[in-house]
Amino acid sequence: MDGSKIEAYLPAIPRGIFIEKQINSALVGKKITQTSWERYYTGQYSWQGEIINGFDKLSDQTIIFADASYILTDKGALISFGCFDNGLRYYARGETINPPKTTKSQGHGYHAKLFFDDGACFCMNLYGWGTFFKLYAVDTKLIYPNGTSKHERYPFLPKAPIDVTDDEDFTYNKFTDWLSKNPGANIIENCSTAKGAFKIDNPVMNYILLTSKIHPRTKTREITNAETGVLFDNTKKLINEYKNEIRICEHTDIYGKTIAPHNEVLRMTSSALGLPCPVCGTPIEATPITAGTKMYFCPACQIIKK
């Protein structure tokens, strides 16, 4: 590593599950011929900087790993990125490269483009505090520890405290250990949110809490072993349904296509307020969780424990 710790910008699940598959199959094995970092919109602030050091030196490097957060080359260049939904685009040879732009941002808008030797291009749209783009130099000894690279996922890449998509990582014991570290926190904060174990979108995590009959503001120490078991099982089941595409969340794919939801859960957002609970039909209510943030729940299914 070049001394700087790799920062993480982890895409929220379930969208990340779908994007990751596409990015992996589109980018791995491609050789970079050229890159470009372009400011396309001038705002009041600059979030990303006018230059990304080293980004113009990636030609002749081959992508050996790519997911929804990282692109790694055979020479140890690592791009860590985060874009809003709709911010990633892949163009095959001959397609018009016309990536999405923002005009609403207070800051500059940038496009980071990678051009490949087969004529394809991958573009990341970056603007505002919610986007992220960093380039690191990883020691190639970490990539090829035994002379060859066989890692499915490199150990130096940051992960969520618990990778909920990995059955080996997401175990009941690991989950209860995690919860026991912060017994005074609301259960929603220990599961999703910035401090949570899983990078699951709050609206989806709140749906899991609904089906588990646990109020999002229940203090973690008040949750029984039986409830923890139900929460664990329901989380695993739902994530596996997304992984197996039994359920699909609405998202824009890297080809710019809007993918319609399929068997999607009731996303517990402000748009669910007043709608009937999918379990019992009681209108969904809201509760404030931290400054400015609300969580949505069913007042009949999810009784808060005092």
Ligand SMILES: [Zn+2]
């Ligand atoms: Zn209900």
